Amino acid sequence: MRVSGRNVALVALGLLLVAGVAAWWTYNYEYVETERTLRPRGEASYNPLYALKLALQASGVDARSRQRLQLDEVPLGERDTVLVLSDPRTLSPADVDGLLDWVESGGHLLVRTPRLERGAATRTAALLDALRLRTLPKHECMPVARPPAAVNAKDTDGAGVPARLMFCGGTRFTMLAVEPLHAWGDLDSGYAYARLAYGEGTVDVLADFGFLTNGSLEQPTFAALARQLLQPGWKRGTVHLVYAADMPPLSRLLLEHAWMAWLPALLALVAWLWLRTQRFGPAVPPPEPARRALLEHVQASGEHLWRYGRASALYAAVREAFMARLRRRDPLAAALDGRAQAEAIAHRTGAPVADIERALQTPRPNDGADFRNRIARLLQLRQQL
Structure with a gap:
């Protein structure tokens, strides 16, 4: 087989071009490390107190989390701690009586005030009524005169925000002839935090639990306050974290996370209907059946x-x-x-x-x-x- 000089020149030129591109790529290529925050998976995707549970377990505390209180199925010990993240108005009368009897025997309970309702005063909860607390129709970010005794007023979070602004947005409350062990607030603007003695136990009432949820405990102020809130039952019993996960409806989950599946299916359905439909408009009456000639x-x-x-x-x-x-x-x-x-x-x-x-x-x-x-x-x- 004879090979012409022109073909040899073309092959050599191609190899030279490939070598030049490879050399340029090697010279300009640079390894770069990037960090990307992934969406939470598993329990972290539906349990807002998952990070708090892991932090407590890492500190040697027996911490358990569940969606519902379930006093009949999960008995509470005398030195246990129960944190109810959900709205206290969702507790049944039996749960309220069971919690108060348990606190009176030495337990430690942490609850929050209900969210402010639009267009009406915030409805009180049976648990707060038993503690002689009343919510105030205020949810604005109000400056608090002094922080709780358990937290240093000089502590700030990672963004340099003073600790006294942590409870912005929560529903404030007032106390009726109750002397708290610790409190944060005043009678004029309402209280954002109070620790009340109830029998042999204690009850902590807060305007907001946002600083205890996932992603918030990274701030030093939030972590320090969480540690002081759990101090009465620290390593004396089990910490029960009742988060009552509020799952969004299925339609919202499909709209937000499954659009890559239902959108092509919807387009395919529309295309199929377009092919099957002769024209748009009022329905055309069916033609009369063919009749044989006489x-x-x-x-x-x-x-x-x-x-x-x-x-x-x-x-x-x-x-x-x-x-x-x-x-x-x-x-x-x-x-x-x-x-x-x-x-x-x-x-x-x-x-x-x-x-x-x-x-x-x-x-x-x-x-x-x-x-x-x-x-x-x-x-x-x-x-x-």
Whole structure:
């Protein structure tokens, strides 16, 4: 095989070009490390207190989390701690009585105030009524005179925000003839935090639990306050974290997370409907079903009679039709008989008398040609009358 110099030059030029691109890529390529925050998975995706549970377990505290209180299924110890993240108004009267009896025997309970309702005053909860607390229709970010005794006023979070602004947005409350062990707030602007003695136990009431949820404990102020809130039962019993996960409806989950599946399916459905639909607008009435012509029925009936030896009946029907017209057009000829009738018809139509006599006589049996000739002659004479 002979290789031309032109082909060799093209191959060499291609290899040179590939080598140049590879050298340029190697020289300009740079490894860069990037950090991307992934969406939480597993329990962290639905448990807002998952980070707090892990932090407590890492500190040697027996911490458990669940969605519901379930006092009948999970008995509480005398030195246990229960944190109820959900709205206290969702607690049943039996749960409220059970919690108060347990706190009175030495337990530690942490609850928050209900969210402010729009257009009306915030409805109180049975648990707060038993503690002689009243919510205030205030949720604005209010400066607090001094922080709780458990937290240093000089502590700030990672963003440099003072600790006294942590409870912004929560519903404040006031106390009726109750002397708290610790409190944060005043009578004018309301309290954001209070620790109350109830029997042998204590109850911590806060305006907001946002600093205890996932992603918030990274701030030093939030972590320090969480540690001080759990101090009464620290390592003395089990910490029960009741988060009551508020799962969004299925339609919202599909809209936010499954659009890559339902959007192509929706487009495919629309395309299929477009192909199946002839036009848009009012429904077109269905066309009338096709009907067979009358002559087809007549022909089918004649073939049936002929097949079963009823040719005489066909001939009689055609002859009767001819005679009926003859009676209407020439009653005198119709009243005659035999050759006289044939001559009268011949005089009117101009046809030969012999042909008329033959047409008026019954055809021979099983003679198709004779049958067709006489039928055709009668039809022709009928048209000539």
